Amino acid sequence: MKRYNILFGGKAGQGPNLITNLIGGALIKRGYYVFYARDYQSLIRGGHNFNVLTFSNEPVYSNDSKLDVIICMDEETEKIHQKDLKKDGFILKGSSDNMYYAGRIFKMLGMDLKELENALKELKNFENNMQAAKKGYEEEKNTLCETISSKKKLYFGSGTENIAIGAIDSGLDFYCAYPMTPSTPLLGELAGRQIEENFIVLELDSEISVIGAAIGTAITGAKAMVGTSGGGYDLMTEFVSMAGMAEIPLVIYLAQRPGPSTGLPTYTAQGDLNLARHSGHGEFIRTVFAPGDINECQELASQAFYFSQKYKIPSIVLNDKHLAESFYTSTEVPKLIHSEKTTFLRKYNSYEHGEDGIVTEDSEVVNQNVKKRFAKQEEIKKDAKKFTRYKILGDKDSSNMIVSWGSTKGAILDAMKDFEVQFLQIIYMDPFPEEIEEIIDGKNLILIENNATGQLGSLIREKTGVLISERNKILRYDGRPFLADELRGEIKRRLR
């Protein structure tokens, strides 16, 4: 089945998200698979923002580079994107009103105006919106495709929404954050649900205060979680190390964006895998999980609470802007795990300490402590086996194997459809599933990552000894996600 790509472009403030959600929601209701990603700049009004919505009869998890429809809410959009329009594609322009285009798109998709009317009734400014939408609907004469109607039950949501669902299901008591893209949407999502779900959401004056307060609540027994991105996480790491020493459970939502430094605040990257695995001074254990779709966002948020509570350690959920802020269609039902609260108020210490929580410098006690803390690592490794730590997707007999992690999963699944190739998705970064050595042995490995150095490749080398050749590394590091049609070509060139 054909994939259709619609671009909604305009200035920040013109409401490209509203219309994308509206069209996406309508298509989902009809049983279409929908994916949309947001490309926006670090500004509030003006500039150039665009969303690309891809839909199909079959599952879609990514955008393509070639467009079927370009909606130009401003002149800039046409100038920038017309080079990407397919020969038989359409440019929609002539108004700056997003609802006018909603009407035109509904018509192009052969959908009833009544459906749009019902959707608009749930929004503000119904009268004005409906008037503009009706005008667009009546003016449009072209057809993109005749949409079908199926009874399929599909769920539409973002990575952020699903991290929130997983955390709330795990009994979240306290979420604390300092605003930093792309973790901020989770702060908003959870803040809006704190009263109905009975937990506390708090924004504090710095990432250091944030994690300090979270640890304060955690030692009273609360299930605490903090959220940030790379730069903010750098500030938190002294406390992450302390959680390792004092054995305090804490869940950390680390949503990546391109660095180093301030980097590209509103774009995507997978540059902080090494950071997540090695952050904090001294030696201590942690878990690091990387979801690749919205289902895994729920499941891994849930598993992060499970491991952090059971073993009293920091647990990191490593997300990125692309998965956090894109909207995906899902048919699966996530499997969430219940986590018991394990912590109560007593004496905790950032120093080496005895069982009474009082400081010690005694060499024998220190030796015992270090052994006791690291003994948990073996237990965690065993315990982790009951969860899905990696997935093998695609043609399991193929000698070609794509290896990747995190949000690149979407574009890979879409790009690999035409080839005999299998895909190994690593989900548990720590503890790492070392047995993959047997799976990757002798395969033509193709590494795909949204970073410049192939951090998963290095991790695989470290844990298994297997080296992935430089020519088989497909790396993208301009802050943009992989696009399925472009990635298809990159994979094809490396198949054996």
Next chain:
Amino acid sequence: MPEDKKKVNLFTSKKSTWCPMCPNFHILAGVKKFVEDEINSGKKKEDFAMVAGIGCHAKIFDYLDLQGLNTLHGRVPPVCMGLKIGNPNINVLGFSGDGDAYAEGMEHTIHAARYNSNWKYVIHNNQVFSLTIGQPTPTTEVGFKEKTTPLGVKMQPINPIKLMLSAGASFVARVFADVKQIDWVLKEAIKHRGFAFIEVLQPCIIFHEHAMKYKERLYSLEESGHDKTSMEQAMKKADEFDYNNANKIPIGVFYQVERPIFEDGFPQLKNLKNGLKGIKR
């Protein structure tokens, strides 16, 4: 009713490593007296928690048998606030040194005043980094010389009392490291609904011994007729001693005002018996 007095043991078995005659012993004894009295008038040991930073002051965490966290350098205030969110019913005492509260953790001290969460902050100000053997802090006087500062300190010290007044602290006090003064000021602070900033002048007898002479310059704000509800008077009094000059040093409560506390802002925190842990879903 002495027969009703519960036997409270607040000391741990940890042997003290403070220098003999250190004024920190007075602070420890004062805090102990205060908590004992609170327990004898109905509270339980479990109703208290303490947080300490890093430095000589923080050893108090090892000597007082109270639950809590010996946290990182400078990071006492956010942890104290976390404890109050996790369980608003416990009385939280934070302990910091001048390095903690005014150098590495200055931002937390200022925001703590602004947040007005209901916990009490005790700063052991000895005007020097002692545990790292004698470096200047933000409250060290001009001209101070030690191994790392052979040219003498050039920077003006900050005045923490003025800082806290302007940051909006709802309770600002200063005492000397003396058992009675500590016990008294904590009793005043616990009655105050909100954040209490308590600076304790605690001269280091090794690296800042000349400050022991402060004792001769102290006078009581209460006895001198100071109006602690007046910001104008509080500022004037705060100006008298700038941590540099040889002026008289006012001690007592500079300022006290009632305003909504941080915990009031969250309906989720109302009527919790056992803190967030007790929430039923």
